[in-house]
Amino acid sequence: MIFLIVFSVILFILLAIFIGLQINKKRYEAFIAENSLCLQSLKKINSDFTFSPDINYDQSYTYDNENFYETISCKDFLIYQLQFQAGEICSQIKKISRNKTEYQRYIDQINKLQLGNFSAPIGKLKHDKLLKTEKRLCRRATLQTPTTQFILTVKLYCSKINGEIYAHKSETFSSEIILALVKRLKNKIGNYYRDREIWDAICRVERGKVSNRMRFSIYARDGYRCRHCGISQRYAALEIDHIIPITKGGKSTYDNLQTLCHKCNVEKGDRF
Ligand SMILES: [Zn+2]
Known part of the structure; x- marks a missing residue:
């Protein structure tokens, strides 16, 4: 019985301390939200920036013929797909590279912000605790790092005729490699590509479609x-x-x- 009473009292005290701490935390957060010049400038800067979302252009294909799986490389497959998707992929590469420069500009601007300037007197609030709260809220309000590097992965699988996959290979391509391939694909008369390596790759993949x-x-x-x-x-x-x-x-x-x-x-x- 005694044990139960002591236990309840301790529990009550702990709860009271916890609630007290929470109320105190809310008071600091409310002060910062209303009076932090840093947080206000940060929100204003945020509204000036938008970043493009990451769109996945990874490619995958399954061959049920081991011979085609062996002779067709991931690069061949990418070249083939670029015939149809070069426009979209190049535009995404452009957007991601813009993300990179914009994000750098964003970071430069928020690095100039200074903590500890308030538009109202702090009264009885503790200065160091205010600073900690301000730092935490500013970090939370900072925009997330956008994708700043474009990469594309090609995955090729080899399956038995019943669909069971027993081998795979993959290769990752940077935007520089992709842009160079797109440039080579532009060298074209009618449906023919003048670049021998490009044309051979396309023929290999086309043959592999059977x-x-x-x-x-x-x-x-x-x-x-x-x-x-x-x-x-x-x-x-x-x-x-x-x-x-x-x-x-x-x-x-x-x-x-x-x-x-x-x-x-x-x-x-x-x-x-
Ligand atoms: Zn015959």
């Missing part, structure tokens, strides 16, 4: 026969052919793919 799954459905569509000479898969090895060759700008789409036997495919070569 997944094993797609290959089997093309064979099925064509009745497991060569579309040229009609021989069936029982008598000859069948292959997938791009009707308009990739090197002539053809794509890996169903209507540009056909089943040919090995012999017809060799004869056709790189022609339409």
